[in-house]
Amino acid sequence: MGSDPLNLDASGEWAGLWWLPEEPGHQVPGVLRYEPECGLTLSLIGAFEDRVTTTPAPGVLMVHEGRRTWGVIHGAADQREISLFGCFPDGGQRTFGARVKTPDKQTVVATTALIGAHVGGEDEAAFSTTEVSVEDLGHWAASSVLEGFLSAPGGRPDGSGTISVKPVEVQSVEVDGTAFVLAHRHTLPFFDQRRGGTVGRMSDTTYMQITRREASSLSDAIGYARLIQDLISLATHRAAGMIWVRLKLASKDAVSEDSGLRLDRNVDVMYSPFVVGKHDAKAAAPDRVFFTCEALPFEEIIPRWCDVHERLKSATNMVLGLRYAPARYVENNLLTAVGAAEVLHRGLDIDEPPIPSSDFKPMREAMLAQVPEEHRNRIRGSLRNDPTLRDRLYALAARPDQEALSTLLPDVDRWARRTTRARNDLAHEGRTPNHELEELIVIVDVTTAVVILNLLNELGLPAERQREIARYHPQLRATARSARDWLSKSEADS
Structure with missing residues (x-):
């Protein structure tokens, strides 16, 4: 058994015997293969029963619609125990009624494999x-742990050194x-001695x-x-x-x-x-x-x-999702970036009501009293004392280091207004007729950057480092240039 961990970007293969934990006596030979692009596939010479069956009476087998899946399959292959989880059949070949009796074949797909242990389930504390x-x-x-030293007497390298x-x-x-x-x-x-030279490695x-x-x-x-x-x-x-x-x-x-x-x-x-x-x-x-x-x-x-x-899990997931699976359409990115900003504002627990609660409640009751009773429940749900999207964007812009924020975004007011209008137009009308495509891209990039600066600020990143990021990070520098072009103070909202 090798001491190095198994890399997920390398293929693997394990040949051995496989069985269901509840039927350890029924062992089926097969090969488990892992491919980085395809995941885990178990090719069996033989098969587990994948039909949904019942036995209503002795000697009577009823076959129902659907296929069985298996939560766990155990195996012993290449001198190691193996546990497979989230398994389901994915094709095969049965020989019922064949002229020549040959072994069945079955392909099983698994979501996760443990190489080196038999475990009863993904939630077993083992x-x-x-x-x-x-x-x-x-x-x-x-x-x-590696250190390198180059010898340079008098400031001139002499060809010697150490690692x-x-x-x-x-x-x-x-x-x-x-x-x-x-x-x-x-x-x-x-x-590593080669024919043309020697390579030293650590x-x-x-x-x-x-x-x-x-x-x-x-x-x-x-x-x-x-x-x-x-x-x-x-x-x-x-x-x-x-x-x-x-x-x-x-x-x-x-x-x-x-x-x-x-x-x-x-x-x-x-x-x-x-x-x-x-x-x-x-x-x-x-x-x-x-x-x-x-x-x-x-x-x-x-x-x-x-x-x-x-x-702040939801906001983190949304903004990092733009890194893991970037959407190909700006509309998706717009909803994700603005949604991350809204969710982040809620998670920061700074949701101060725009109107003091003691004042809002009597105002709400007075307004509802003017509404016909058959419409009152519907109107009641729309009378909320929550910050608007624009309020939330202003609040987020006020939290990171202000010098870093101003480097990235010269006009917070215009960004908040244009972002709110773009999101509302898309959500309520299904299109954004008041924005050029380039401006939408800038809104997405700026809003994403504001969310990230807030996350870095929550982590306690020093103000000076926040400023360095806004000034020198290549992507944020490009975002700042685009913000000056599209979200400048010179242009008023239409």
Whole structure:
């Protein structure tokens, strides 16, 4: 069994025997295959019963419409236990009444596989630790065990130098009984001798290790992976692919003879995340990263992110959704960006009623008294003392560092008015006749940027760093230029 985690961007194959947990005596040979583009497919020589059947009387079998699915399938392949979850049949070949009796064939699709353990369900608390590797995590961590030195006496390189490994200080923090550790896994020096030369290599992999006081489940692990993935996506302002997820199974029968302590068994998770990470792809350019652990120390950012991710989950999902699955139509982007702003404002708990509640209630009753009784219930629902969309946009613009906000958006009033009109026209009329396509694109970009600045502000990003982002981040600089062209003070609303 290899010690390296199984990358989600690499194909895999496991040949062995497979069975349903409730029927361990009925084992079917087959091959499980994983492809990054297609997911998990189990090809069986034989079959599990996938028809919906009942036995109303002895010797009588009734077959009903529909197909069976299986929550869990267990297997033993390549000297490892395997658990498959979310399984359903996807074709095959049966030999009922065939002239020559041959084995049935069946294809089963699974959503998730655990390579290394038999578990009864995705919610079974069977794991002690979750380990996660995400694209650009090492860049965000701003730490490495590798150090390089070039010799340059007198300021002139002399062709000599060294690459060395030096352990870095472990960074960890506990949040509500869960420990988050920023860990490193590195290789020893390796010299690859080729016919035309020799290549020396060492590699350092940064990953997050999450350990709860109580055991966790596969569902918990996927949730932690998503938590870290979203953090890196926000920090780098692009989709962060999942490279690998590994669990630690505290096996009762795995005991060290030397120490008598329980040993954790590695369990690899194979599934189809939003984006499959490419571990060999180039990292994000430094000028496109909003923040790293140099700007916000690891011990501070993780507790804040856990709070923000839970408290503002809907707004975070909406704005990051534009990174993971960018809509191809500006109308979709408009509704998503403005919706994220509205949801964020509600989540920040700053929903001050425009009219004091003590004044609004008698006003509402006086207005309803003028409405015929048969229409009163309908009108009552429309008389609300909530902030308007424009009110919410003004409030969001007032929260981040104002110098950073003014760099990005020179005229808050015009942005709020034009954004409100575009959203209302689209929602109520199904079109935006008062806006050019280019202006709609600018409104989407500016509104997205305002939401992101608010999220960064909630995380405690220093004001100076907010200003640097607004001034120097390539995408936000382009957004600021477009805002000056389309959302300037010189043009009045029609």
